[in-house]
Each structure stands twice: as structure tokens, then as C-alpha cells.
Amino acid sequence: MSDAVHILAYVEIYRDGDLSSQAIAASVESNPALVRRLMGALRQAGLLATQRGSAQPHLLRDPATMSLLDIYRAVEPDGDLLHVDDRTNPQCIVGGNIQETLRGAYQQVQRAAENQMAQITLAELISEIQVRERKRANL
Template sequence: MKVSTRFSDAIHILAYLNIYQDTKLSSENIAASVMTSPVVVRRIMGALQKAGLIQTTHGSPNPHLAKQPSAISLLDIYYAVEGNRQLFSVDPTTNPECIVGGNIQKVLDQTYQEVQNAAFGRLSRITLEDIINDILVAHTKEENQQ
């Protein structure tokens, strides 16, 4: 099963919009950074706009954040691009006559919910500003090592 990269791509796009806000922000330029197609970028940006995280003008390469990076949590971004999708899913077709098959679903449902609550709690405390700052620190560190 392939894991979706929409969430990380959305964070990437938002950080790019902030860091490169004084440049031409076409979907082609953004796609070159994400290493995907402009169509994928536009699709993700549509979801981000619908969630109120960015503002765009049709036909203009000037998207920008609708909020300060400190006011955008990673959980906000997750919900914008993934919706209410669960992090984990339990196989619904197990043998109810088996001790494991008859109980695994309810046990894992509870465990998975606990893990998801912890993950979402952590994502709610990390902001886009935190990610941008980490990117800039990593970039500065790389430059200083050259």
C-alpha cells in the first residue's frame, strides 16, 4: 500500500509560499521544488484555499498565506488535505470464530484511536512557523558547512 504524501507536500507548499513570498509563485515553480506536477500542486492548493489557509487569485501567480505561519498548525494542514481520514485502519474481514479474529478489530480500534489522539494532539502544537524556522536553520547550517 502506497502512503500518501499530500500532507508533507501541503506543508512543503505552505513553507515555500512563505519563504519565497517575494518571488513569482507559479504552480510550475512550486512544483519544481516539490518535484511533482503543477496539476498536483494546484489540487493541493485548492484544498488549502478551501480550508482558509491560503488565498489565491485565479490566473495570477501570487498565492499567499491567509494566516500568519504561527496561526497554522500541522493539524490544520492535515485536515485540509486529508480530511477526517484515519491514520490506521483495521481489516474488517477477520474470522469471528477465531480468538484473534473475533477480538482483533475492537482491540486495535481502541489502540489505534489512542495513538491517533496522541499524534493529532502533537500535530496541533506544531505550527507552520516551527517548520519554516527549522527549514531556515537547516539551510543556514548547510551553507556554513560549504
């Protein structure tokens, strides 16, 4: 998730610069194959436009209309933040009841997290990156 946000912010901030998967991977400190895979997921979600053989990706939506939830849904296939271990002892009081107990609690956490992610835009994150960079540059 954080790498996907990183990629989108990079594409927007460096829109007139080197947008190759190699350059983006250097920023993410990852490899170009991972960058291309994430860019493919972002493309399929309608957040990013890419073209094979061309290092000119661009956002398909205004960063102010792109939420963390949009990005999360693009790159997290199962969409669940928390997972229940289904291998427990059903003969035990805890083991026999923990899955359903946790599923209910985890659903509450999921809803709360998604509601919060929907409120945070890529534009806000880009703005904060730029503010932090200006502060860092003045040190």
C-alpha cells in the same frame, strides 16, 4: 501531508518570488496538477488564498497560528492515521476480535498524534528550514 506543508512553507519563504504551480512543483519534485489540487484543499480550509490564472498565492493566517493539525485536517479527508482491516475471519478468536481491539488502540494513537500536531506551528517549521539552509550554505 508533507507536500502540503512544503507548499505552505514555500509560499511563505518565496512570497516575493515565482509562486506558480510549476515552480512549487519543481521544489516538491511533483507535478503542477498535484500542487494545484493540494492548494485547492488548503484554500478550502482557509489556510491559503489562490486565484485562478494568477500565480500569487498567499497564506491567510500567520504561520505562527497555523498548526500541523490544521494542515493535516485540510488535506487528509478521513483524518485517520491508522486503519483497521475489516476483512478478517469472525470464526477465529483473533479475527473475531481484532477490529474493535485495534480501533480502541488506534483512537488513542490518533488523539496523541493530533495533540502533538496541534503544538507544532508552520512558523516553527519555516524557522527550522531556514536554520538548516544557513548551515548547509556555510558547509
